[in-house]
Amino acid sequence: MFDPYTIKEDFPIFSIKVYDKPLVYLDNAATSHRPKQVIEAIRRFYEEFNANVERGLHYLSQKASEMYEDAHKTIAKFIGARSWNEVVFTYNTTYALNIVALSWGLNNLKEGDEIVLTIMEHHSNMLPWRFIAKKTGAKIKYVTIKKDYTLDYEDLESKISEKTKVIAITQMSNVLGTINNIKYITKLAHKVGAIVVVDGAQSVPHMPVNVKELDVDFLAFSSHKMLGPTGLGVLYGKKEFLEEISPAISGGGTIRDVTLEEVIWAHIPEKLEAGTPHIAGAIGLAEAAEYLMKLGMDNVRRHERELTEYVLRLLKEELEDFVIHYGPTMLDVKGGIIAFNVKGYDHHAVAAFLDTEGIAVRSG
Known part of the structure; x- marks a missing residue:
């Protein structure tokens, strides 16, 4: 069964706190984290x-x-x-x-x-x-x-x-x-x-x-x-x-x-x-x-597609007046990368603010 909460337990880094807040890592396009199985194999x-x-x-x-x-x-x-x-x-x-x-x-x-x-x-x-x-x-x-x-x-x-x-x-x-x-x-x-x-x-x-x-x-x-x-x-x-x-x-x-x-x-x-x-x-x-x-790449793609659909829906229905999204909205030709700007704010300032909340994103 593909259970994201169980999967998350395999990643030691998610036990840390960032500014006393749980880590929310949204910078996987830059680099991903490693499950304990990978760390153990190298060790x-x-x-x-x-x-x-x-x-x-x-x-x-x-x-x-x-x-x-x-x-x-x-x-x-x-x-x-x-x-x-x-x-x-x-x-x-x-x-x-x-x-x-x-x-x-x-x-x-x-x-x-x-x-x-x-x-x-x-x-x-x-x-x-x-x-x-x-x-x-x-x-x-x-x-x-x-x-x-x-x-x-x-x-x-x-x-x-x-x-x-x-x-x-x-x-x-x-x-x-x-x-x-x-x-x-x-x-x-x-x-x-x-x-x-x-x-x-x-x-x-x-x-x-x-x-x-x-x-x-x-x-x-x-x-x-x-x-x-x-x-x-x-x-x-x-x-x-x-x-x-x-x-x-x-x-x-x-x-x-x-x-x-x-x-x-x-x-x-x-x-x-x-x-x-x-x-x-x-x-x-x-x-x-x-x-x-073992997870199944079809399952990985399906889960990311569901998350992408959720984010795109929020951007359109609740944040359209505040956020500009760059990228396709058709899920068949869209991966999990979401590029956006917050209207009226510098992208680095937005990333820095999110970081204070323990949320890691890429800016630039």
Whole structure:
């Protein structure tokens, strides 16, 4: 049974007081909190199994390596990947998106090619492609949004051509909460031979996401937004693309063999996980994914939809004269992110006032 009050008991941070008031945490788009199961998994690793991975034959190293590989398998299951080696652990969503831009984009785009972005993109899915466009001579086209804050699909279709090589798009806007139809966009892209790179930072933690069903080529998301530790991100890539690309960052762990003249890269995902990885973070993320799968992502989405419907109703029926809401009101295309202003008040002042009541929100 999905009981939010029972679930809340799993999160130690909600036992604290903020200015002698119970914590009301509404800043999950920035980062989420961790259940005790995740905290315990990380603690247990450091106390019982701490060692580097793929570096030794002793018991601790073998055990740590096994746990690290199992973490890949858990995340592959969570997002519906075909194989665990389609899951690359990075440092965050930003880093994962840069890997795609630098490893694939820099080596596959040329002058005259086109990159399609939307104006609702986070900087992390915009700036890397602007950098690549400048380096390669590729052109960027921006897709607009409609008055209801949803993506303008007619504008999207008009921006796609035989020159389109990449469509980089968020599945859920980090500001508006708009949910984009990735499956439809992927079909449009693949018709002209373009790849689709999806920023899943806000979607993967809050709704069912199956990469096989969506047929996306790359998907990036972060651990810390889905109940896991900070300092860890995930890059999903179709096997054929991950095998094709060369690492943008190389070094320890990325090679099978190296001579003074030649480098033979390691198999995926190792060739894209340079250096000592965040092993404890991966184990913690796997535990977070298990926790969410036990709850059921359909249940998570349903509960958030109910909360969103409740808030939108209050905004319209009781607060319309005082609060301006930015974002879709149709629940099928709306996540749990609510962007608003209080009329006549600075947004930072509103956030500071809410903080005195123990309520955490994002301003800016």
